Amino acid sequence: MKILVVDDSKAMRMIVTRTLRQAGFDNYTVQEACNGVEALKAIHDAAPDLILCDWNMPEMSGIELLANIRAEQREIKFGFVTSEGTDEMRAQALESGALFLITKPFTPDAFRIALRSVIS
Amino acid sequence: MTIERENIFDFAQAVWTTVLGAELHEASSGIHQKHVLRGAVQITGAWEGSVTIECSESFAKWAAARMFEADEATMDEVHDALGELTNMVGGNLKALLPGPNRLSIPFVHDTLKRDEDGNVDGKLMLACGGEPIVVTVRARPRADGAHDAKEGSSP
Numbered sequence: 001m002k003i004l005v006v007d008d009s010k011a012m013r014m015i016v017t018r019t020l021r022q023a024g025f026d027n028y029t030v031q032e033a034c035n036g037v038e039a040l041k042a043i044h045d046a047a048p049d050l051i052l053c054d055w056n057m058p059e060m061s062g063i064e065l066l067a068n069i070r071a072e073q074r075e076i077k078f079g080f081v082t083s084e085g086t087d088e089m090r091a092q093a094l095e096s097g098a099l100f101l102i103t104k105p106f107t108p109d110a111f112r113i114a115l116r117s118v119i120s
Numbered sequence: 121m122t123i124e125r126e127n128i129f130d131f132a133q134a135v136w137t138t139v140l141g142a143e144l145h146e147a148s149s150g151i152h153q154k155h156v157l158r159g160a161v162q163i164t165g166a167w168e169g170s171v172t173i174e175c176s177e178s179f180a181k182w183a184a185a186r187m188f189e190a191d192e193a194t195m196d197e198v199h200d201a202l203g204e205l206t207n208m209v210g211g212n213l214k215a216l217l218p219g220p221n222r223l224s225i226p227f228v229h230d231t232l233k234r235d236e237d238g239n240v241d242g243k244l245m246l247a248c249g250g251e252p253i254v255v256t257v258r259a260r261p262r263a264d265g266a267h268d269a270k271e272g273s274s275p
Contacts, residue, residue, distance in 0.1 A: 008225065009204040011187040011197065015139065018189070056207075058225055083211025084223060104208045105138035 001119065002029045004048035006039040006065065007081070008057040012104070016052055016081055023111035025119065036060025040068055047076060050118060052102075055082035055089065066096050077118050081106065123216060123242030123257045131212040132173075132255055135205060136248060140186050147247040150254050151176060157198070159206030159228045163214055165221035169241070169259040171210035173202065177230070179251035199228040213242075213257060 003020065007013045013032045020030065031048060033039035035057045042048070051069075053062040060068075066078055078098050082089070085103035093101045100114040129146065136144045157180045160172045175183075177198070184193035184201035193201065203226035214223055242257035 009200050009207070011184070011201045011204050014188060056211075056223055056225060083208045084214060086215050086219070088220065104211070105135045107138060 001027075001050070002031060002046070002048040004031045004033060004039060004042055004051045005053075006033045006036065006051060006057070006062065007054040008034050009054075010034070012054070012081075019106065019108050019111050020052075023108040023115070025111070025115060028119075036062065036065030036068070039065050043069065043074065043076065047074065050077045050079070050115075052079055052081050055080055055084060063092065063096060066093075066098060070097050079114060079118065123213065125242065125244055127216055128209075128213065128242050128244040128255050128257070129246070131209050132244070132246060132253075134212075135208045139205065139208070140183055140248075142186075142248050144246045144248050144253065147245045147252060149252070150174075150245045151252045156231060157202055157228060158231050159202040159226055161206055161210035161226045162224035163210070163217065163221050164224070166219050167217040167221055167259065169239075169257065171206065171213050172254075172256045172258070173206045173209060174254040174256070175202070176251055179248065179253065182249075182251075203228045209255060 005013050005016045017030050031042055033042050037059045053065060055062040062080055069076055080093050080098055080101040081104065082101065083104045085101055090101050099118055102110050102114050133144050136142050151174055153176050156174045157177055158172055158174045160170050162170050180198045180202045181193055183205065184198040185191065187201045188197055207226040211223055214221055239259045240256060241259050244255045246253040
């Protein structure tokens with residue numbers, strides 16, 4: 001199983017990858033992209049099974065990336081990992097097809113709870 | 121509007137504990153160095169202003185090394201790390217401000233310590249391992265001289 005971590009912060013991409021391992025999801029191949037444009041290229045090269053994506057990024061935001069993926073009719077599992085978790089953003093995320101929204105800062109437990117039903 | 125000190129402290133403490141594995145304490149004084157690293161995010165919409173975190177370069181280097189699990193971080197990594205800490209604190213504080221709002225991409229610069237224009241809606245002097253940290257929420261001055269949320273905005 002392949003997981004694509006999308007965040008414009010290199011530090012955060014490392015922390016997300018580390019937290020996946022700490023949460024017990026350590027048997028997965030993790031790829032990285034620094035914005036939505038890079039993520040789309042990675043998806044076209046080899047579609048991941050799950051995308052963990054920041055919301056606010058240069059070039060192409062997370063919600064724009066999700067819209068592009070759905071426009072291409074790709075059924076890739078998608079979750080947000082973002083510093084903002086207002087009710088409005090959660091609603092927009094779910095309406096757009098995201099499965100969950102994890103707010104930063106997060107713990108391994110938050111990953112376990114969000115990903116348990118997504119990764120079987 | 122005023123952001124309660126407790127809110128700033130709680131959000132900053134959560135970020136520091138979870139990301140850096142370090143405790144924050146309230147401090148009685150700010151940063152003494154002339155040069156500081158300042159991470160900032162801009163908020164635009166019904167409320168306009170910024171959330172900034174100021175610290176010494178030595179603290180930012182320590183924090184970046186923790187986040188990258190490295191003995192030493194490059195200056196690019198230092199800026200990335202402080203930007204992300206600011207993004208997390210700012211993103212959480214944004215939820216307390218009148219909305220709807222947009223959060224900018226964080227940016228970090230090495231600067232002389234100075235007071236910027238704008239009304240301080242919340243400022244907290246903190247310390248981590250003896251290193252001073254200053255978190256400031258500052259409204260952008262409006263043309264009519266007011267600093268608060270735009271009238272007629274919806275939450």
